[in-house]
Amino acid sequence: MFHCQLYSMPISSGLPWISLQFLTVVLLLTSIITPNLAYSSPPPLKLILLRHGTSIFNQQSSLPTSGRFTGWLDVPLTLGGEVEAVQAGRHLAKLFPYGAIDACHCSCLVRSTKTAELLRRSLAEGYGTSNVIPVHTDWRLNERHYGALTGLNKEETANTLGRAKVMAWRRSYNATPPPMLSTHSHYLAINSPYNLLNITVPSTESLAATQLRVVAAYLSILNVPRPPSSPILIIAHANAIRALIMHLDDLDPTDIEAVTVDTCVPIVYNVTTDGGVVDARPPGVFRGTVVGGDGRVGWGSDEDGVRRTRTSKVCREH
Numbered sequence: 001m002f003h004c005q006l007y008s009m010p011i012s013s014g015l016p017w018i019s020l021q022f023l024t025v026v027l028l029l030t031s032i033i034t035p036n037l038a039y040s041s042p043p044p045l046k047l048i049l050l051r052h053g054t055s056i057f058n059q060q061s062s063l064p065t066s067g068r069f070t071g072w073l074d075v076p077l078t079l080g081g082e083v084e085a086v087q088a089g090r091h092l093a094k095l096f097p098y099g100a101i102d103a104c105h106c107s108c109l110v111r112s113t114k115t116a117e118l119l120r121r122s123l124a125e126g127y128g129t130s131n132v133i134p135v136h137t138d139w140r141l142n143e144r145h146y147g148a149l150t151g152l153n154k155e156e157t158a159n160t161l162g163r164a165k166v167m168a169w170r171r172s173y174n175a176t177p178p179p180m181l182s183t184h185s186h187y188l189a190i191n192s193p194y195n196l197l198n199i200t201v202p203s204t205e206s207l208a209a210t211q212l213r214v215v216a217a218y219l220s221i222l223n224v225p226r227p228p229s230s231p232i233l234i235i236a237h238a239n240a241i242r243a244l245i246m247h248l249d250d251l252d253p254t255d256i257e258a259v260t261v262d263t264c265v266p267i268v269y270n271v272t273t274d275g276g277v278v279d280a281r282p283p284g285v286f287r288g289t290v291v292g293g294d295g296r297v298g299w300g301s302d303e304d305g306v307r308r309t310r311t312s313k314v315c316r317e318h
Contacts, residue, residue: 044270044278045222046231047248048101049241049288050088051261052115053081058238058263067154071146072190072201074110081111084264085118091292092119092266093126096231103134105221106235107141108193115264116235136224139199140217143237147204148178150186172207173246173253179203207256211243218244222275232271241267250283265292 057070059078077085092101104120106112113135120132149157149169158166168175180187180203194201202209214236221232236244238261246256248269261267267288270278279287 042228042273044272045229046096047269047271048092048231048233049244049267049269050115050119050233050235051238051241051263051265052106052109052111052235053077053084053088053118054263055081055111069146069149069152069154069157070111071143071150072109073150073186074189077111077114081263082114082118085115086122088115088264088266088292089119089122090126092233093123095266095291098127098129100229100231101133101233102226102230103136103224104233104235105136105138105141105217107143107237107240108137108139109142109237112141112235112237113137119235138217138220139194139197140213140220141234141236141240144207144210144239144243145180145202145205146177147180148184150180150184150190171257173256174206174208176206176209177204207239207243207246210239211247214240214243215247218247219275222271222273245286245288248277249285249287251286252284255284259286265290267291 055070055075055077057066057068057073057075059066059080101123104116106116116135120135124130124132146169154166154170169177180190191201218234221234226232234244241261242256242259245251245259245261245267248271251259267290269288272278277283277287281287
């Protein structure tokens with residue numbers, strides 16, 4: 001027959017009484033010392049950001065198509081840009097084991113999709129297989145819309161409208177270029193494909209507006225089912241990646257003005273399943289790892305007329 005007291009209980013088998021206080025202490029110590037695997041944090045994910053290969057509009061040459069505002073206008077890669085995409089695929093095959101990268105996410109613009117196509121074939125060749133990873137497109141990863149500036153030569157526009165004004169449109173967080181009107185020479189080419197998909201095309205965008213949709217796309221990609229250790233590969237555009245870097249590293253608007261991103265050079269972050277960055281460095285500095293090129297994300301350039309001395313915020317490979 002059981003006999004209960006507040007702190008102890010006799011056991012009918014004749015075993016000694018066991019203090020409930022003692023049991024409570026033991027259980028508490030066990031819960032502290034023994035890792036609770038059910039609630040342990042999952043390992044961080046690898047996020048790979050890659051700008052598309054060089055296009056005919058952003059190549060640096062004397063050709064009439066070079067150095068132009070591209071935005072949502074579809075322009076092809078140069079031959080050099082295609083080579084960059086192939087080399088990026090080979091590079092990733094050396095960085096990650098076969099099967100780790102199981103998909104690629106890119107924008108709807110051809111310079112991004114072509115880079116993804118070339119990269120995935122090169123990645124497969126690097127692994128010695130014919131199996132290519134699937135590619136998923138999302139218009140929210142498109143480049144920022146440059147509005148009325150689309151198609152114009154950057155240098156000529158700066159000389160005509162003023163360099164400070166044009167540089168604000170190009171580099172700042174909040175400045176918005178003039179909107180693209182329906183009479184613009186590229187209006188139909190840009191709007192028609194998206195109208196068929198019932199996607200509302202903006203007439204222009206600031207980097208802030210671009211960041212809203214790019215971050216939304218990033219968070220959606222995080223929710224796509226994948227193996228726990230599978231890296232996330234995103235192939236996008238200079239301003240789309242700048243916007244995402246600003247979000248990931250919590251950079252302030254003045255800092256993002258001088259950040260530049262090279263074509264087809266992987267930038268790798270460790271991120272949590274909810275999108276935060278796992279890094280010992282505090283927010284407010286660049287916390288990605290550049291794994292190619294000259295080993296850095298640019299922090300200012302002579303070409304843009306911007307020069308910063310914040311070398312602590314330039315990331316070198318480590």
